[in-house]
Amino acid sequence: MQDYSQRGTPLYRAALAFLRRERIPMHVPLHGRGGGAPYLMSRGLAPFLQWDLTELQGLDDLHLPAGALYQAQILAARLFGAKQSFFLVNGVTGGLLALLSALLRPGEKVLLSRLAHKAVLHGLMLSGAVPVYLPVKGEEQSGFPLNITVATVRAALKKHPGARLLLVTSPSYWGVTAELAPLAELAREHGLTLIVDEAHGAHLPFYGDLPHAAAARADFWLHSAHKSLGALTPGGFLHLGGRQHLQRVRFWLQVTQTSSPSYPVMLSLDLARRQAALCGKRLFGRARVWAEAFRRALTEEGVNLLGEEAVREAGFYLDPCRITLLRPEGGGLRLAEKLARHCRLQLELADENYLLAICGPAQLRLSPRALARAVAGVLPLAQPARSFSPKLQLPFCFAAAKGEGEDFTPFPLAPQRAISLPAAALPLESCAGRICAEMVVAAPPGIPLLAPGELISEKMLAVLLLLRSRGRRFQGPADPGLRRLKIVL
Ligand SMILES: Cc1ncc(COP(=O)(O)O)c(C=O)c1O
Structure with missing residues (x-):
């Protein structure tokens, strides 16, 4: 009889026992x-x-688990409310590639958030499915992208009643969670499979009051345990809410994951799961209290943040540990440099019009007030805020202006087909109205600006030209400087 107490760390203990045997390593x-x-x-x-x-010996096999890894995965499933969980050793990326390959067939339509990570588009590329982007609602005042609404999905379903799958990115990189329970309800009504990319939200269940995939009874959800739980990079979990498609998912995980999985990563998943089970509420609760104090202090110092209230008013929830500083007046990149130099602050990411800081248990020993004062000391914060120019700034291009993008036009070509057809590299300036043959990502964030099979709009072309003029380089294209872009002939 196995002991499935959350105090246990079966894989870690197996590794420890193995090391104690002190075998000669041949x-x-x-x-x-x-x-x-x-x-x-x-x-x-x-x-x-x-x-x-x-x-x-004794260390089990990720692709045929029967011992320590089998138990460790059961413990993860029990903690996160899944029927079955899998350890991911090349991140949520590997999990998404496997899942989308397992679930989708060529030509099937997928409704996906405009905030979907490039791994989702890569998964659709493998499966042959056709993406239909769902526009994300922007925050009322700034236009900053929040998340997708239930009304948007309902409207998309009217246009695409035969869609096969709904993919929601919740929380967003910036910590905004969608209303997952009504989305799951809607998906069930329409026979859609619901995947929640919860890469940034493995800790949400421990807050107790924010929407998360398990509470909404999603069909599948994924956690980057390295991003949001304290495991080593790139450890993650794929969770299944039921047993449908289990064998296919298992098979595709063998396709997308290495046959030499990293034990340090897997051990860290086992240990991070135990840590979350035993101390998650306290650890993440304290981090949240710290982040809330930091937010308050920053606001008192006059720093312009993406605020919890505004997010709530728009119908979403905000993880207080994701702190987005808004800079309508620009200068965000220079500011990030100054914060690194004068306050020793290494932020998650910075762009001209916003900065993102991620708070967590690692900051608990710092004084939120002193840090906020140091931050305020570095910025010329008192500048009057001019309005944003949402059309041309990252990540504003991911948020729909009011009423925009509600036509739910599918990609004219499935990404898989787009990369197999003859293509030509044209000067970027002349690409509007053509079908893209490459992935274009201004990372971070890893949200594609363009993907193969997508129509290149005037609006996106303007964004690309602006970013190029600032010297930005792009992941994906053969020409990372984007003087030329490949289009389908
Ligand atoms: C929303 C989202 N999904 C998936 C991924 C991929 O996760 P991983 O780095 O664990 O492969 C990322 C990475 O940044 C992400 O932001």
């Missing part, structure tokens, strides 16, 4: 727990090398 990885890689050892990697094991 196996891969070749560093042999450090002895075979003296240079790496001398450069501080010793603790990492020690745990860098492989599928040896």
